[in-house]
Amino acid sequence: xxxxxxxxxxxxxxxxxxxxxxxxxxxxxxxxxxxxxxxxxxxxxxxxxxxxxxxxxxxxxxxxxxxxxxxxxxxxxxxxxxxxxxxxxxxxxxxxxxxxxxxxxxxxxxxxxxxxxxxxxxxxxxxxxxxxxxxxxxxxxxxxxxxxxxxxxxxxxxxxxxxxxxxxxxxxxxxxxxxxxxxxxxxxxxxxxxxxxxxxxxxxxxxxxxxxxxxxxxxxxxxxxxxxxxxxxxxxxxxxxxxxxxxxxxxxxxxxxxxxxxxxxxxxxxxxxxxxxxxxxxxxxxxxxxxxxxxxxxxxxxxxxxxxxxxxxxxxxxxxxxxxxxxxxxxxxxxxxxxxxxxxxxxxxxxxxxxxxxxxxxxxxxxxxxxxxxxxxxxxxxxxxxxxxxxxxxxxxxxxxxxxxxxxxxxxxxxxxxxxx
Numbered sequence: 001x002x003x004x005x006x007x008x009x010x011x012x013x014x015x016x017x018x019x020x021x022x023x024x025x026x027x028x029x030x031x032x033x034x035x036x037x038x039x040x041x042x043x044x045x046x047x048x049x050x051x052x053x054x055x056x057x058x059x060x061x062x063x064x065x066x067x068x069x070x071x072x073x074x075x076x077x078x079x080x081x082x083x084x085x086x087x088x089x090x091x092x093x094x095x096x097x098x099x100x101x102x103x104x105x106x107x108x109x110x111x112x113x114x115x116x117x118x119x120x121x122x123x124x125x126x127x128x129x130x131x132x133x134x135x136x137x138x139x140x141x142x143x144x145x146x147x148x149x150x151x152x153x154x155x156x157x158x159x160x161x162x163x164x165x166x167x168x169x170x171x172x173x174x175x176x177x178x179x180x181x182x183x184x185x186x187x188x189x190x191x192x193x194x195x196x197x198x199x200x201x202x203x204x205x206x207x208x209x210x211x212x213x214x215x216x217x218x219x220x221x222x223x224x225x226x227x228x229x230x231x232x233x234x235x236x237x238x239x240x241x242x243x244x245x246x247x248x249x250x251x252x253x254x255x256x257x258x259x260x261x262x263x264x265x266x267x268x269x270x271x272x273x274x275x276x277x278x279x280x281x282x283x284x285x286x287x288x289x290x291x292x293x294x295x296x297x298x299x300x301x302x303x304x305x306x307x308x309x310x311x312x313x314x315x316x317x318x319x320x321x322x323x324x325x326x327x328x329x330x331x332x333x334x335x336x337x338x339x340x341x342x343x344x345x346x347x348x349x350x351x352x353x354x355x356x357x358x359x360x361x362x363x364x365x366x367x368x369x370x371x372x373x374x375x376x377x378x379x380x381x382x383x384x385x386x387x388x389x390x391x392x393x394x395x396x397x398x399x400x401x402x403x404x405x406x407x408x409x410x411x412x413x414x415x416x417x418x419x420x421x
Contacts, residue, residue: 010054010167012061018161018195019153024055030148039063039097043137044128046150047240049194052096052128055150056099059126065097072105080113087122096123103127104136104331111138118144152193159184161195165202177206178217186223201226241272249279253287257326264322268315277303280321291331291405298324332404340399345393351391378416 011017012022012033023030023036033040038057044052060067068083083098105109117123118141125145129136133147162184170177187205191198205223209216248263267276280303284296302321356374375385390397402412 002198004379005169005203007163009165009199010057011051012058013221014055016060017054017058019193020055020150021050021156022151023148032053034059034062038200039126040125040127041145042169043103043124043133043142043145043147044126044150045133045147046128046130047193048055048130049153049196049198050150051195052150053099053101056126056128056204059356060099061096063094065095065124068096068098070098070100072100072102075100075110077113082109083123084113084117087117095121096124098125101126102129104131104133108138115140115144119228129293129368138286153195154193156186157186158193158195158198160192162187162198162202165199166206168204169206176215177209177290178215182220183218183279183384186220189288241275245275245279249283249287252283252296252322252326253330255326255330257323260322260326261319264318268311269319271311273306273314273318275309276318277306280318280325283325286323286333286335287330287402288328289331289334290408290411291329295325325367329405329407331405331408333401333403333408337400338339344394344397344399348393351393353391354388356387357389382421384418386419 014034017024022028025031028337033042044056046052066086067085070079070083083096084094098114114123114125118125125141127137127141127145133142137230142375166177183205187198187201191201201223204226205218206216208222209218211217244263244266248260248267249260251257264276265275265337273407279297281296284299288295299321302324304315304316309317369372375387377383377385378386388395402408402415
């Protein structure tokens with residue numbers, strides 16, 4: 001059985017790698033390192049199909065080191081010991097290069113077993129991971145490696161690679177493959193920046209093409225069925241999950257309802273509405289707050305409706321809350337106020353509070369201060385009387401500052417009025 005197309009046409013030189021110009025273009029850091037021939041310990045971080053393994057193989061070929069390949073999903077401590085056993089042998093005179101794919105799946109003990117040999121230079125490690133290494137890789141490994149981030153490939157960068165794939169398949173099968181620019185765009189825009197997925201889709205499209213007169217014609221109709229939803233790059237436990245939630249939150253905060261709806265749609269399409277609902281509730285207090293106090297009430301009703309309805313109907317109350325919050329006036333005065341108060345708690349020890357705020361206590365004979373002396377605000381004009389409420393150590397501290405929106409400015413004027421009378 002022949003290898004998949006993605007493996008058959010894997011680039012052999014850096015110039016053939018699709019994308020990653022930010023680290024592989026002439027003069028860029030990773031390219032300079034590779035061309036120097038002095039390979040440090042490195043971690044390649046990025047989503048699937050963006051060239052991490054390809055670049056690691058090119059490095060191994062060019063540096064003439066003894067290459068060992070392990071995958072974190074299947075590697076055991078004994079596999080690592082086999083690599084270590086190669087140290088000092090005739091075959092490793094130029095050094096040992098260990099390419100460790102999916103390093104995040106190795107447990108702490110397995111990762112620790114490599115430390116000594118990485119540190120003294122007996123083994124050069126190139127590891128790859130689809131998860132943020134600063135969260136998924138042991139800190140001691142991170143401190144001995146340089147991390148390079150591989151970014152998703154754009155559709156424009158994918159199109160030449162797809163053309164090359166069709167050309168190679170045509171040469172291999174000695175059959176003319178007929179396609180147009182629309183075919184290239186469908187594959188490029190439906191593969192979510194994943195080169196491997198684009199190559200596999202191109203190969204599958206040829207297998208499903210219309211055969212006539214010894215030619216294979218790829219139609220948009222059949223291709224759209226093959227490529228449907230393939231652009232959804234999403235992992236509920238990975239960076240994509242948190243990145244999309246972050247983009248959603250920042251779009252609502254930035255009052256861009258269209259961007260917010262886009263990111264909400266991506267979460268809805270993935271069926272991941274619970275975190276989206278929690279984020280909506282957070283935004284209502286954190287970013288809209290007292291500029292529109294009713295927003296949290298409406299948002300809570302929308303969230304309850306969405307969770308009760310379930311998909312696909314849940315998309316409607318979610319969209320309603322999203323547009324409401326994005327177009328509402330914004331204020332983070334409450335957010336800043338409570339954070340400021342919490343910061344003071346960290347700085348101060350346990351603080352007493354004014355006697356007149358305490359619950360009634362029995363005053364023993366000879367007490368320096370007798371009676372609680374609390375002033376009941378409702379007994380005074382405007383239901384207000386000046387007295388101290390903060391502990392003595394925090395007297396005069398201001399946590400809340402009125403926002404510049406209509407709602408909070410109305411409250412500010414009322415406050416100013418009762419204070420002055």
